Amino acid sequence: MTFSKEVAIVTGAASGIGQAVAIQLAQQGAKVVLVDLNPCQQTIRQLGDADYLECLGDIRNKEFVRATVDRTIETFGEVQILVNNAGTASRLDLEDMTEEMWYRDLDTNLKATFLFMQAVIYPHMKEAGYGRIINISSISGMNGGVVSGGEKNGRSxxxxxxxxxxxxxxTKWVAKEVGKYGITVNSVAPGATATAITAGVKYDTSGQVIDRMGTPDDIADAVLYFASKNAGYTTSQVLKVDGGYSIG
Structure with missing residues:
Protein backbone atom coordinates (compact mmCIF):
# COMPACT_ATOMS: atom_id res chain seq x y z
CA MET A 1 0.00 0.00 0.00
CA THR A 2 1.44 3.33 -1.07
CA PHE A 3 -0.04 6.80 -0.71
CA SER A 4 2.21 8.80 -3.00
CA LYS A 5 1.03 12.41 -3.19
CA GLU A 6 -2.20 11.64 -1.32
CA VAL A 7 -3.28 14.03 1.44
CA ALA A 8 -4.55 12.68 4.76
CA ILE A 9 -6.15 14.52 7.66
CA VAL A 10 -5.61 12.69 10.96
CA THR A 11 -7.23 13.90 14.17
CA GLY A 12 -5.65 13.21 17.54
CA ALA A 13 -2.27 13.06 15.82
CA ALA A 14 -0.14 14.18 18.77
CA SER A 15 0.00 10.75 20.40
CA GLY A 16 -1.32 7.21 20.50
CA ILE A 17 -3.27 5.78 17.59
CA GLY A 18 -3.42 9.06 15.69
CA GLN A 19 0.33 9.45 15.90
CA ALA A 20 0.89 5.90 14.65
CA VAL A 21 -1.54 6.41 11.76
CA ALA A 22 0.07 9.70 10.70
CA ILE A 23 3.58 8.23 10.82
CA GLN A 24 2.63 5.11 8.86
CA LEU A 25 0.84 7.16 6.21
CA ALA A 26 3.82 9.49 5.89
CA GLN A 27 6.20 6.54 5.60
CA GLN A 28 4.13 5.31 2.66
CA GLY A 29 4.30 8.68 0.89
CA ALA A 30 1.26 10.60 2.11
CA LYS A 31 1.18 14.27 3.00
CA VAL A 32 -0.32 14.45 6.49
CA VAL A 33 -2.38 17.07 8.25
CA LEU A 34 -1.85 16.70 11.99
CA VAL A 35 -4.91 17.81 13.97
CA ASP A 36 -4.87 17.99 17.74
CA LEU A 37 -5.57 20.20 20.73
CA ASN A 38 -1.94 19.70 21.78
CA PRO A 39 1.29 20.33 19.83
CA CYS A 40 2.36 17.44 17.62
CA GLN A 41 6.12 17.82 18.02
CA GLN A 42 6.72 14.18 18.95
CA THR A 43 4.89 13.09 15.80
CA ILE A 44 6.61 15.66 13.59
CA ARG A 45 10.04 14.47 14.69
CA GLN A 46 9.20 11.02 13.32
CA LEU A 47 7.87 12.16 9.93
CA GLY A 48 11.26 12.45 8.27
CA ASP A 49 11.05 14.42 5.04
CA ALA A 50 7.30 14.00 4.67
CA ASP A 51 5.17 17.03 3.91
CA TYR A 52 2.92 17.94 6.80
CA LEU A 53 0.63 20.64 8.14
CA GLU A 54 -0.11 21.09 11.84
CA CYS A 55 -3.56 22.40 12.83
CA LEU A 56 -4.14 22.91 16.54
CA GLY A 57 -7.57 23.55 18.01
CA ASP A 58 -10.86 22.17 19.27
CA ILE A 59 -12.34 19.58 16.90
CA ARG A 60 -15.75 20.12 18.50
CA ASN A 61 -15.83 23.62 17.03
CA LYS A 62 -17.34 23.85 13.54
CA GLU A 63 -15.33 26.95 12.62
CA PHE A 64 -12.05 25.24 13.53
CA VAL A 65 -12.99 22.13 11.54
CA ARG A 66 -13.89 24.16 8.46
CA ALA A 67 -10.72 26.24 8.82
CA THR A 68 -8.62 23.06 9.05
CA VAL A 69 -10.09 21.65 5.85
CA ASP A 70 -9.70 25.03 4.12
CA ARG A 71 -6.02 25.22 5.17
CA THR A 72 -5.52 21.68 3.89
CA ILE A 73 -6.90 22.59 0.47
CA GLU A 74 -4.95 25.87 0.37
CA THR A 75 -1.70 24.08 1.27
CA PHE A 76 -1.96 20.83 -0.66
CA GLY A 77 -4.79 21.45 -3.13
CA GLU A 78 -6.78 18.34 -2.26
CA VAL A 79 -7.64 15.78 0.39
CA GLN A 80 -8.15 12.06 -0.21
CA ILE A 81 -8.10 10.56 3.29
CA LEU A 82 -9.75 11.45 6.59
CA VAL A 83 -9.06 9.56 9.81
CA ASN A 84 -11.36 10.58 12.66
CA ASN A 85 -9.41 9.32 15.64
CA ALA A 86 -9.34 11.96 18.40
CA GLY A 87 -11.42 11.03 21.41
CA THR A 88 -12.08 11.24 25.11
CA ALA A 89 -13.19 8.49 27.49
CA SER A 90 -14.81 9.18 30.84
CA ARG A 91 -15.07 6.28 33.27
CA LEU A 92 -17.88 7.58 35.45
CA ASP A 93 -20.76 5.17 35.94
CA LEU A 94 -24.34 6.09 35.15
CA GLU A 95 -25.12 7.25 38.69
CA ASP A 96 -22.18 9.65 38.77
CA MET A 97 -22.26 10.76 35.14
CA THR A 98 -22.60 14.54 34.78
CA GLU A 99 -24.02 16.40 31.81
CA GLU A 100 -20.63 18.05 31.33
CA MET A 101 -18.84 14.72 30.98
CA TRP A 102 -21.65 13.26 28.89
CA TYR A 103 -21.42 16.05 26.33
CA ARG A 104 -17.61 16.08 26.42
CA ASP A 105 -17.46 12.49 25.16
CA LEU A 106 -20.40 12.83 22.78
CA ASP A 107 -19.07 16.04 21.25
CA THR A 108 -15.45 14.91 20.96
CA ASN A 109 -16.11 11.40 19.71
CA LEU A 110 -19.29 11.77 17.67
CA LYS A 111 -19.98 15.42 16.86
CA ALA A 112 -16.42 16.03 15.65
CA THR A 113 -16.61 12.95 13.42
CA PHE A 114 -19.76 14.36 11.82
CA LEU A 115 -18.22 17.82 11.41
CA PHE A 116 -15.06 16.56 9.71
CA MET A 117 -16.89 14.17 7.39
CA GLN A 118 -19.26 16.90 6.29
CA ALA A 119 -16.41 19.35 5.71
CA VAL A 120 -14.22 17.03 3.61
CA ILE A 121 -16.98 15.42 1.58
CA TYR A 122 -18.82 18.60 0.60
CA PRO A 123 -17.50 19.72 -1.75
CA HIS A 124 -13.97 18.31 -1.90
CA MET A 125 -14.25 14.51 -2.03
CA LYS A 126 -17.58 14.69 -3.85
CA GLU A 127 -16.12 16.85 -6.62
CA ALA A 128 -12.98 14.69 -6.85
CA GLY A 129 -15.05 11.50 -7.10
CA TYR A 130 -12.80 9.79 -4.57
CA GLY A 131 -12.29 9.55 -0.84
CA ARG A 132 -11.36 7.27 2.02
CA ILE A 133 -12.84 7.97 5.44
CA ILE A 134 -11.94 5.90 8.49
CA ASN A 135 -13.65 6.49 11.83
CA ILE A 136 -12.09 5.05 14.97
CA SER A 137 -14.87 3.57 17.09
CA SER A 138 -14.41 0.95 19.82
CA ILE A 139 -15.66 -2.47 20.77
CA SER A 140 -17.21 -0.58 23.70
CA GLY A 141 -19.63 0.87 21.16
CA MET A 142 -20.68 -2.68 20.31
CA ASN A 143 -20.75 -4.48 23.67
CA GLY A 144 -21.36 -1.74 26.22
CA GLY A 145 -17.81 -1.43 27.51
CA VAL A 146 -14.87 -3.62 28.41
CA VAL A 147 -14.55 -4.55 32.08
CA SER A 148 -11.24 -3.37 33.49
CA GLY A 149 -9.59 -2.61 36.80
CA GLY A 150 -6.66 -0.79 38.32
CA GLU A 151 -6.51 2.88 39.28
CA LYS A 152 -9.56 3.55 37.15
CA ASN A 153 -12.09 0.87 37.99
CA GLY A 154 -14.87 -0.52 35.88
CA ARG A 155 -15.84 -0.17 32.27
CA SER A 156 -15.49 2.83 30.04
CA THR A 171 -20.25 5.41 9.57
CA LYS A 172 -22.82 3.07 8.06
CA TRP A 173 -25.27 5.88 7.26
CA VAL A 174 -22.70 8.06 5.52
CA ALA A 175 -21.25 5.09 3.63
CA LYS A 176 -24.64 4.47 2.04
CA GLU A 177 -24.93 8.15 1.14
CA VAL A 178 -21.57 8.77 -0.50
CA GLY A 179 -20.65 5.51 -2.22
CA LYS A 180 -22.04 6.95 -5.45
CA TYR A 181 -19.31 9.59 -5.31
CA GLY A 182 -16.49 7.06 -5.09
CA ILE A 183 -16.06 7.59 -1.36
CA THR A 184 -15.74 4.71 1.09
CA VAL A 185 -16.48 5.06 4.81
CA ASN A 186 -15.35 2.41 7.28
CA SER A 187 -14.59 2.06 10.97
CA VAL A 188 -11.87 0.40 13.01
CA ALA A 189 -13.03 -0.73 16.47
CA PRO A 190 -10.06 -1.24 18.79
CA GLY A 191 -10.14 -3.39 21.87
CA ALA A 192 -7.86 -2.72 24.84
CA THR A 193 -5.02 -0.68 23.37
CA ALA A 194 -2.07 0.89 25.15
CA THR A 195 -2.63 4.64 24.79
CA ALA A 196 -2.99 7.63 27.10
CA ILE A 197 -6.71 6.86 27.44
CA THR A 198 -5.96 3.45 28.97
CA ALA A 199 -3.06 4.58 31.16
CA GLY A 200 -3.60 3.30 34.71
CA VAL A 201 -6.20 0.78 33.57
CA LYS A 202 -5.54 -2.95 33.86
CA TYR A 203 -7.11 -5.29 31.35
CA ASP A 204 -7.20 -9.06 31.80
CA THR A 205 -6.23 -10.32 28.36
CA SER A 206 -5.78 -13.94 29.42
CA GLY A 207 -9.14 -14.86 27.90
CA GLN A 208 -8.29 -13.36 24.53
CA VAL A 209 -7.02 -15.43 21.62
CA ILE A 210 -4.02 -13.07 21.54
CA ASP A 211 -2.95 -12.57 25.14
CA ARG A 212 -1.73 -8.97 25.16
CA MET A 213 -2.98 -5.43 24.81
CA GLY A 214 -3.00 -3.89 21.39
CA THR A 215 -0.54 -1.24 20.28
CA PRO A 216 -1.23 1.95 18.30
CA ASP A 217 0.56 0.35 15.35
CA ASP A 218 -1.84 -2.62 15.45
CA ILE A 219 -4.71 -0.19 14.91
CA ALA A 220 -2.83 1.87 12.34
CA ASP A 221 -2.20 -1.24 10.24
CA ALA A 222 -5.95 -1.75 9.91
CA VAL A 223 -6.56 1.94 9.18
CA LEU A 224 -4.07 1.90 6.33
CA TYR A 225 -5.95 -0.88 4.55
CA PHE A 226 -9.19 1.10 4.63
CA ALA A 227 -7.29 4.23 3.53
CA SER A 228 -5.75 2.52 0.52
CA LYS A 229 -6.90 2.11 -3.05
CA ASN A 230 -7.01 -1.63 -2.27
CA ALA A 231 -10.20 -1.01 -0.27
CA GLY A 232 -12.21 0.35 -3.17
CA TYR A 233 -14.89 -2.35 -2.85
CA THR A 234 -15.07 -2.23 0.94
CA THR A 235 -17.38 0.22 2.68
CA SER A 236 -19.70 0.47 5.71
CA GLN A 237 -17.55 -2.08 7.54
CA VAL A 238 -16.51 -2.22 11.19
CA LEU A 239 -13.23 -4.06 11.71
CA LYS A 240 -12.67 -5.23 15.28
CA VAL A 241 -8.99 -5.14 16.19
CA ASP A 242 -9.18 -6.60 19.69
CA GLY A 243 -6.97 -9.67 19.90
CA GLY A 244 -10.02 -11.90 19.61
CA TYR A 245 -11.70 -10.47 22.71
CA SER A 246 -15.12 -10.34 21.08
CA ILE A 247 -15.13 -13.82 19.56
CA GLY A 248 -18.24 -15.79 20.43
Missing amino acids: GPAYSASKGGVIAL
Whole structure:
Protein backbone atom coordinates (compact mmCIF):
# COMPACT_ATOMS: atom_id res chain seq x y z
CA MET A 1 0.00 0.00 0.00
CA THR A 2 1.44 3.33 -1.07
CA PHE A 3 -0.04 6.80 -0.71
CA SER A 4 2.21 8.80 -3.00
CA LYS A 5 1.03 12.41 -3.19
CA GLU A 6 -2.20 11.64 -1.32
CA VAL A 7 -3.28 14.03 1.44
CA ALA A 8 -4.55 12.68 4.76
CA ILE A 9 -6.15 14.52 7.66
CA VAL A 10 -5.61 12.69 10.96
CA THR A 11 -7.23 13.90 14.17
CA GLY A 12 -5.65 13.21 17.54
CA ALA A 13 -2.27 13.06 15.82
CA ALA A 14 -0.14 14.18 18.77
CA SER A 15 0.00 10.75 20.40
CA GLY A 16 -1.32 7.21 20.50
CA ILE A 17 -3.27 5.78 17.59
CA GLY A 18 -3.42 9.06 15.69
CA GLN A 19 0.33 9.45 15.90
CA ALA A 20 0.89 5.90 14.65
CA VAL A 21 -1.54 6.41 11.76
CA ALA A 22 0.07 9.70 10.70
CA ILE A 23 3.58 8.23 10.82
CA GLN A 24 2.63 5.11 8.86
CA LEU A 25 0.84 7.16 6.21
CA ALA A 26 3.82 9.49 5.89
CA GLN A 27 6.20 6.54 5.60
CA GLN A 28 4.13 5.31 2.66
CA GLY A 29 4.30 8.68 0.89
CA ALA A 30 1.26 10.60 2.11
CA LYS A 31 1.18 14.27 3.00
CA VAL A 32 -0.32 14.45 6.49
CA VAL A 33 -2.38 17.07 8.25
CA LEU A 34 -1.85 16.70 11.99
CA VAL A 35 -4.91 17.81 13.97
CA ASP A 36 -4.87 17.99 17.74
CA LEU A 37 -5.57 20.20 20.73
CA ASN A 38 -1.94 19.70 21.78
CA PRO A 39 1.29 20.33 19.83
CA CYS A 40 2.36 17.44 17.62
CA GLN A 41 6.12 17.82 18.02
CA GLN A 42 6.72 14.18 18.95
CA THR A 43 4.89 13.09 15.80
CA ILE A 44 6.61 15.66 13.59
CA ARG A 45 10.04 14.47 14.69
CA GLN A 46 9.20 11.02 13.32
CA LEU A 47 7.87 12.16 9.93
CA GLY A 48 11.26 12.45 8.27
CA ASP A 49 11.05 14.42 5.04
CA ALA A 50 7.30 14.00 4.67
CA ASP A 51 5.17 17.03 3.91
CA TYR A 52 2.92 17.94 6.80
CA LEU A 53 0.63 20.64 8.14
CA GLU A 54 -0.11 21.09 11.84
CA CYS A 55 -3.56 22.40 12.83
CA LEU A 56 -4.14 22.91 16.54
CA GLY A 57 -7.57 23.55 18.01
CA ASP A 58 -10.86 22.17 19.27
CA ILE A 59 -12.34 19.58 16.90
CA ARG A 60 -15.75 20.12 18.50
CA ASN A 61 -15.83 23.62 17.03
CA LYS A 62 -17.34 23.85 13.54
CA GLU A 63 -15.33 26.95 12.62
CA PHE A 64 -12.05 25.24 13.53
CA VAL A 65 -12.99 22.13 11.54
CA ARG A 66 -13.89 24.16 8.46
CA ALA A 67 -10.72 26.24 8.82
CA THR A 68 -8.62 23.06 9.05
CA VAL A 69 -10.09 21.65 5.85
CA ASP A 70 -9.70 25.03 4.12
CA ARG A 71 -6.02 25.22 5.17
CA THR A 72 -5.52 21.68 3.89
CA ILE A 73 -6.90 22.59 0.47
CA GLU A 74 -4.95 25.87 0.37
CA THR A 75 -1.70 24.08 1.27
CA PHE A 76 -1.96 20.83 -0.66
CA GLY A 77 -4.79 21.45 -3.13
CA GLU A 78 -6.78 18.34 -2.26
CA VAL A 79 -7.64 15.78 0.39
CA GLN A 80 -8.15 12.06 -0.21
CA ILE A 81 -8.10 10.56 3.29
CA LEU A 82 -9.75 11.45 6.59
CA VAL A 83 -9.06 9.56 9.81
CA ASN A 84 -11.36 10.58 12.66
CA ASN A 85 -9.41 9.32 15.64
CA ALA A 86 -9.34 11.96 18.40
CA GLY A 87 -11.42 11.03 21.41
CA THR A 88 -12.08 11.24 25.11
CA ALA A 89 -13.19 8.49 27.49
CA SER A 90 -14.81 9.18 30.84
CA ARG A 91 -15.07 6.28 33.27
CA LEU A 92 -17.88 7.58 35.45
CA ASP A 93 -20.76 5.17 35.94
CA LEU A 94 -24.34 6.09 35.15
CA GLU A 95 -25.12 7.25 38.69
CA ASP A 96 -22.18 9.65 38.77
CA MET A 97 -22.26 10.76 35.14
CA THR A 98 -22.60 14.54 34.78
CA GLU A 99 -24.02 16.40 31.81
CA GLU A 100 -20.63 18.05 31.33
CA MET A 101 -18.84 14.72 30.98
CA TRP A 102 -21.65 13.26 28.89
CA TYR A 103 -21.42 16.05 26.33
CA ARG A 104 -17.61 16.08 26.42
CA ASP A 105 -17.46 12.49 25.16
CA LEU A 106 -20.40 12.83 22.78
CA ASP A 107 -19.07 16.04 21.25
CA THR A 108 -15.45 14.91 20.96
CA ASN A 109 -16.11 11.40 19.71
CA LEU A 110 -19.29 11.77 17.67
CA LYS A 111 -19.98 15.42 16.86
CA ALA A 112 -16.42 16.03 15.65
CA THR A 113 -16.61 12.95 13.42
CA PHE A 114 -19.76 14.36 11.82
CA LEU A 115 -18.22 17.82 11.41
CA PHE A 116 -15.06 16.56 9.71
CA MET A 117 -16.89 14.17 7.39
CA GLN A 118 -19.26 16.90 6.29
CA ALA A 119 -16.41 19.35 5.71
CA VAL A 120 -14.22 17.03 3.61
CA ILE A 121 -16.98 15.42 1.58
CA TYR A 122 -18.82 18.60 0.60
CA PRO A 123 -17.50 19.72 -1.75
CA HIS A 124 -13.97 18.31 -1.90
CA MET A 125 -14.25 14.51 -2.03
CA LYS A 126 -17.58 14.69 -3.85
CA GLU A 127 -16.12 16.85 -6.62
CA ALA A 128 -12.98 14.69 -6.85
CA GLY A 129 -15.05 11.50 -7.10
CA TYR A 130 -12.80 9.79 -4.57
CA GLY A 131 -12.29 9.55 -0.84
CA ARG A 132 -11.36 7.27 2.02
CA ILE A 133 -12.84 7.97 5.44
CA ILE A 134 -11.94 5.90 8.49
CA ASN A 135 -13.65 6.49 11.83
CA ILE A 136 -12.09 5.05 14.97
CA SER A 137 -14.87 3.57 17.09
CA SER A 138 -14.41 0.95 19.82
CA ILE A 139 -15.66 -2.47 20.77
CA SER A 140 -17.21 -0.58 23.70
CA GLY A 141 -19.63 0.87 21.16
CA MET A 142 -20.68 -2.68 20.31
CA ASN A 143 -20.75 -4.48 23.67
CA GLY A 144 -21.36 -1.74 26.22
CA GLY A 145 -17.81 -1.43 27.51
CA VAL A 146 -14.87 -3.62 28.41
CA VAL A 147 -14.55 -4.55 32.08
CA SER A 148 -11.24 -3.37 33.49
CA GLY A 149 -9.59 -2.61 36.80
CA GLY A 150 -6.66 -0.79 38.32
CA GLU A 151 -6.51 2.88 39.28
CA LYS A 152 -9.56 3.55 37.15
CA ASN A 153 -12.09 0.87 37.99
CA GLY A 154 -14.87 -0.52 35.88
CA ARG A 155 -15.84 -0.17 32.27
CA SER A 156 -15.49 2.83 30.04
CA GLY A 157 -18.45 5.03 30.88
CA PRO A 158 -21.90 5.21 29.28
CA ALA A 159 -21.06 8.41 27.40
CA TYR A 160 -18.03 6.78 25.77
CA SER A 161 -19.94 3.65 24.79
CA ALA A 162 -22.88 5.66 23.48
CA SER A 163 -20.61 7.95 21.46
CA LYS A 164 -18.69 5.08 19.90
CA GLY A 165 -21.91 3.23 19.09
CA GLY A 166 -23.01 6.43 17.41
CA VAL A 167 -19.80 6.56 15.40
CA ILE A 168 -20.53 3.07 14.09
CA ALA A 169 -24.10 3.96 13.10
CA LEU A 170 -22.96 7.23 11.51
CA THR A 171 -20.25 5.41 9.57
CA LYS A 172 -22.82 3.07 8.06
CA TRP A 173 -25.27 5.88 7.26
CA VAL A 174 -22.70 8.06 5.52
CA ALA A 175 -21.25 5.09 3.63
CA LYS A 176 -24.64 4.47 2.04
CA GLU A 177 -24.93 8.15 1.14
CA VAL A 178 -21.57 8.77 -0.50
CA GLY A 179 -20.65 5.51 -2.22
CA LYS A 180 -22.04 6.95 -5.45
CA TYR A 181 -19.31 9.59 -5.31
CA GLY A 182 -16.49 7.06 -5.09
CA ILE A 183 -16.06 7.59 -1.36
CA THR A 184 -15.74 4.71 1.09
CA VAL A 185 -16.48 5.06 4.81
CA ASN A 186 -15.35 2.41 7.28
CA SER A 187 -14.59 2.06 10.97
CA VAL A 188 -11.87 0.40 13.01
CA ALA A 189 -13.03 -0.73 16.47
CA PRO A 190 -10.06 -1.24 18.79
CA GLY A 191 -10.14 -3.39 21.87
CA ALA A 192 -7.86 -2.72 24.84
CA THR A 193 -5.02 -0.68 23.37
CA ALA A 194 -2.07 0.89 25.15
CA THR A 195 -2.63 4.64 24.79
CA ALA A 196 -2.99 7.63 27.10
CA ILE A 197 -6.71 6.86 27.44
CA THR A 198 -5.96 3.45 28.97
CA ALA A 199 -3.06 4.58 31.16
CA GLY A 200 -3.60 3.30 34.71
CA VAL A 201 -6.20 0.78 33.57
CA LYS A 202 -5.54 -2.95 33.86
CA TYR A 203 -7.11 -5.29 31.35
CA ASP A 204 -7.20 -9.06 31.80
CA THR A 205 -6.23 -10.32 28.36
CA SER A 206 -5.78 -13.94 29.42
CA GLY A 207 -9.14 -14.86 27.90
CA GLN A 208 -8.29 -13.36 24.53
CA VAL A 209 -7.02 -15.43 21.62
CA ILE A 210 -4.02 -13.07 21.54
CA ASP A 211 -2.95 -12.57 25.14
CA ARG A 212 -1.73 -8.97 25.16
CA MET A 213 -2.98 -5.43 24.81
CA GLY A 214 -3.00 -3.89 21.39
CA THR A 215 -0.54 -1.24 20.28
CA PRO A 216 -1.23 1.95 18.30
CA ASP A 217 0.56 0.35 15.35
CA ASP A 218 -1.84 -2.62 15.45
CA ILE A 219 -4.71 -0.19 14.91
CA ALA A 220 -2.83 1.87 12.34
CA ASP A 221 -2.20 -1.24 10.24
CA ALA A 222 -5.95 -1.75 9.91
CA VAL A 223 -6.56 1.94 9.18
CA LEU A 224 -4.07 1.90 6.33
CA TYR A 225 -5.95 -0.88 4.55
CA PHE A 226 -9.19 1.10 4.63
CA ALA A 227 -7.29 4.23 3.53
CA SER A 228 -5.75 2.52 0.52
CA LYS A 229 -6.90 2.11 -3.05
CA ASN A 230 -7.01 -1.63 -2.27
CA ALA A 231 -10.20 -1.01 -0.27
CA GLY A 232 -12.21 0.35 -3.17
CA TYR A 233 -14.89 -2.35 -2.85
CA THR A 234 -15.07 -2.23 0.94
CA THR A 235 -17.38 0.22 2.68
CA SER A 236 -19.70 0.47 5.71
CA GLN A 237 -17.55 -2.08 7.54
CA VAL A 238 -16.51 -2.22 11.19
CA LEU A 239 -13.23 -4.06 11.71
CA LYS A 240 -12.67 -5.23 15.28
CA VAL A 241 -8.99 -5.14 16.19
CA ASP A 242 -9.18 -6.60 19.69
CA GLY A 243 -6.97 -9.67 19.90
CA GLY A 244 -10.02 -11.90 19.61
CA TYR A 245 -11.70 -10.47 22.71
CA SER A 246 -15.12 -10.34 21.08
CA ILE A 247 -15.13 -13.82 19.56
CA GLY A 248 -18.24 -15.79 20.43
